[in-house]
Amino acid sequence: MVPARLLDVAVERFGESGFEGASTREIARASGTAMSSITYHFGGKEGLYLAAAEHIAGKIAERQAGPLAAAQAAAEGPRDKAVAALVGLLDGFAQMMLRAESAPWARFIMREQQTPTEAFERLWAKGMKPVADTFIRLVARARPDFGDKEARATALLLFGQAMILRGGRASACKLLEVETLDDDTGALLRARLRANALCILSETQR
Amino acid sequence: MVPARLLDVAVERFGESGFEGASTREIARASGTAMSSITYHFGGKEGLYLAAAEHIAGKIAERQAGPLAAAQAAAEGPRDKAVAALVGLLDGFAQMMLRAESAPWARFIMREQQTPTEAFERLWAKGMKPVADTFIRLVARARPDFGDKEARATALLLFGQAMILRGGRASACKLLEVETLDDDTGALLRARLRANALCILSETQR
DNA sequence: GTCTATACTACGATAGAC
DNA sequence: GTCTATCGTAGTATAGAC
Numbered sequence: 537m538v539p540a541r542l543l544d545v546a547v548e549r550f551g552e553s554g555f556e557g558a559s560t561r562e563i564a565r566a567s568g569t570a571m572s573s574i575t576y577h578f579g580g581k582e583g584l585y586l587a588a589a590e591h592i593a594g595k596i597a598e599r600q601a602g603p604l605a606a607a608q609a610a611a612e613g614p615r616d617k618a619v620a621a622l623v624g625l626l627d628g629f630a631q632m633m634l635r636a637e638s639a640p641w642a643r644f645i646m647r648e649q650q651t652p653t654e655a656f657e658r659l660w661a662k663g664m665k666p667v668a669d670t671f672i673r674l675v676a677r678a679r680p681d682f683g684d685k686e687a688r689a690t691a692l693l694l695f696g697q698a699m700i701l702r703g704g705r706a707s708a709c710k711l712l713e714v715e716t717l718d719d720d721t722g723a724l725l726r727a728r729l730r731a732n733a734l735c736i737l738s739e740t741q742r
Numbered sequence: 743m744v745p746a747r748l749l750d751v752a753v754e755r756f757g758e759s760g761f762e763g764a765s766t767r768e769i770a771r772a773s774g775t776a777m778s779s780i781t782y783h784f785g786g787k788e789g790l791y792l793a794a795a796e797h798i799a800g801k802i803a804e805r806q807a808g809p810l811a812a813a814q815a816a817a818e819g820p821r822d823k824a825v826a827a828l829v830g831l832l833d834g835f836a837q838m839m840l841r842a843e844s845a846p847w848a849r850f851i852m853r854e855q856q857t858p859t860e861a862f863e864r865l866w867a868k869g870m871k872p873v874a875d876t877f878i879r880l881v882a883r884a885r886p887d888f889g890d891k892e893a894r895a896t897a898l899l900l901f902g903q904a905m906i907l908r909g910g911r912a913s914a915c916k917l918l919e920v921e922t923l924d925d926d927t928g929a930l931l932r933a934r935l936r937a938n939a940l941c942i943l944s945e946t947q948r
Numbered sequence: 949g950t951c952t953a954t955a956c957t958a959c960g961a962t963a964g965a966c
Numbered sequence: 967g968t969c970t971a972t973c974g975t976a977g978t979a980t981a982g983a984c
Contacts, residue, residue, distance in 0.1 A: 553760055556762070557760045557763035559960085570970080573968065576968075577967090643857070650848075652912040668913070688917055692931070693906070693938055696903040696904075700902030704909070706858040706866075710871070710874070711897065713894070721891075724895055725895050728892060736941055765977060766977080766979095776951050787978065
């Protein structure tokens, strides 16, 4: 049996210090197991890294399954329902980015974005692609005047607004003149994000 | 004299592998100097890291000085001029995020966002704050119906749309179904970003 | 000021006891 | 399966030649 804590600690340490910076010794110690168990279960540091990526992807897939199914249904319905579903999905994503629990695995993903490895392929395929596909479909439904590329670009930019809440956390705090993104500030940000999304998606067709 | 290449290489290596992951040996070797020159000039690895952060901040400040002065003037003028200036500034920022040259220092900053250290303080104060302040002032001018917090939140979310072009590069490529963000794709993204910003900033006041 | 040489610590991997 | 012990390598820092 793989020690339960090993993967959680691995995600945290790899996210914090990067692949080269994290040490299997410390991960093992913090997991309450021997370093050689990493070799045994994962074949080495690289194997552990990949397993950590899949661990994250699994958690995301698990958590998004419900909201995603509901949103997907809305992509077939009327336009305003699709807009509402998209705004709700984005808001949920923003909420996740605001929660402290997202920090460890978000750090991991952010690193992979900068210099993608095989780990990103697994993160994408298992955790991120399902969300992205639904997102794109909803944008396409909300803005039938858009071509495929434009819908994809818009989905990305909408994502960006939520992602900066985690990936640009330090700047966000400075910009908003707060020490941490507390609940009040988070609510304000989410309200603005919803308004922005609504505005972008409902723009009168020219 | 500090070897000219040392700081550039340091930014690249620290950005690529993080503080713990990067090695002073390799930085020194790639800079064509001895490892001990790092100790001499910067007191050690940590000193080099801080110097690299200030190096980045200086480059940003230098590059943004011109556009910023022009945009600042617009913040005093009529509302539609402020909107145009803001959209232009954001587009320039997006263009920078799209260019390959931004990768090394953007990686460095992204890392600092996740787990800020003293280096982030210097990055912010010298490089990022001037841009952010101008941005906020322009948003406030464009949307006089906003309170201060709302203007700041909106500025952040606008930033997010540009930042994801670099900070979420891997996802962007997957989502847009391209190998790299070439000029055509970049132009499409910038066009959508401008449209989104225009829509958010010009929304009819209720 | 810039180099070489070296001291010391921590790394990942592996072998082998249990 | 999980542990301890150990190997070889690479890390930062420092002392001292020039």
